[in-house]
Amino acid sequence: MSVLFTAPTAYRVMLDELTDGTAPEVASLRRCVSAGENLPEATWKAWYARTGLRLINGIGATELLHIFISAADGDIRPGLTGRPVPGWQARIVDREGNAVPDGEEGLLAVRGPVGCRYLADPRQEEYVRNGWNVTGDTYVREPDGWFRYVSRADDMIISAGYNIAGPQVEEVLSTTPTWWRRRWWAARTSCAARSSWRTRWYGTGCRATRTPPPRCGPSSAPGSPRTNRPGRSSSSTPCRARRRASSSASGCGTPHDRRTA
Numbered sequence: 001m002s003v004l005f006t007a008p009t010a011y012r013v014m015l016d017e018l019t020d021g022t023a024p025e026v027a028s029l030r031r032c033v034s035a036g037e038n039l040p041e042a043t044w045k046a047w048y049a050r051t052g053l054r055l056i057n058g059i060g061a062t063e064l065l066h067i068f069i070s071a072a073d074g075d076i077r078p079g080l081t082g083r084p085v086p087g088w089q090a091r092i093v094d095r096e097g098n099a100v101p102d103g104e105e106g107l108l109a110v111r112g113p114v115g116c117r118y119l120a121d122p123r124q125e126e127y128v129r130n131g132w133n134v135t136g137d138t139y140v141r142e143p144d145g146w147f148r149y150v151s152r153a154d155d156m157i158i159s160a161g162y163n164i165a166g167p168q169v170e171e172v173l174s175t176t177p178t179w180w181r182r183r184w185w186a187a188r189t190s191c192a193a194r195s196s197w198r199t200r201w202y203g204t205g206c207r208a209t210r211t212p213p214p215r216c217g218p219s220s221a222p223g224s225p226r227t228n229r230p231g232r233s234s235s236s237t238p239c240r241a242r243r244r245a246s247s248s249a250s251g252c253g254t255p256h257d258r259r260t261a
Contacts, residue, residue, distance in 0.1 A: 002028055007036035008043050011055065015046055026051055035060060035067060038149050041079035048078075057081055059108075059149065061135050063116035063127065069147050080146045081139075088112035092141045097129050100141075105150055108139040 011034060018026070032053050039057045047055055058070030059081050069090055071082030084090045092106035093099055100106035109132035116133050118124040127134060138150040 003031045003033070004029055005033045005035070008034050008039045009037065011047055012043055015043075015050060018050055026053075029053060032056065033058065038151075039081075044078040059135075059137065061116075061133070064110070064112070064114055064133060066112070066114060068110045068112060077146065080142070080148050082147065083145055084110070084147075090141075090147060091132070092139055093132070093134070097132070102141050102143045105138055105140050107134050107153060108137045108147070109134050 011032075014026075029051070030053075032047070032051075033056045035058050039055060044055050044057070047053065054073065054076050056070065056072045056076065057080075058067040060067035066088075068085060068088040069081050069083065070085055071077065071080070075082070088110055089112065090108065090110045091099055092104070093109045094106050097109075109129070111132050116124075116127050118127065136153050138153050140148045140150060142148060
């Protein structure tokens, strides 16, 4: 195989397998094309560093049967999609179809030798406006004519009045070192971390650090079968009362323990 067409997610999976030594040999590849979703800059750089191959990025649409913005070989800029391919025009518009100045976010609109036609479908009026095909992607046109992907127009996270594009979050996560993520997760799930968190939230003497209350029924000697099965408990003290007494004795009379008592 000398030419590979797949999505950025597949390239990331192959990068992991190349690192583990479980991926097939890629020395035969001479061209790699990425499409189907946004290609993060971190993925591009990682693939290039591992294989020496420059990923060809591009955006197309099923309705148009063609990639209309792309860049190849020495013209590639990681993090940018590219420029309109020959025969196609592209611009950025607002919701009303008016052109948006360079450097500002807006909807990507394209037109070329083929167009979209929905038969007896209301989506036709939304997709084709004044002869332009509005793809539903949010883009920015740089002053030099290059197009930068932001997100899908219907996939924007709104927080505290800010519009946060999903790919921006993905970019941050993809650049976080694996060893740091593993250390963070180990610390977060350790007993010490849980104890510290519960202590700050519930107060001193949380149940993560105290001796657990006795189980229902009499204690069993080491190595002997448990006798606290239904119908075998010989204790006259109800389980709920004993748990409440245990909580009071350990000094952990917090609202949390009262809820679980």
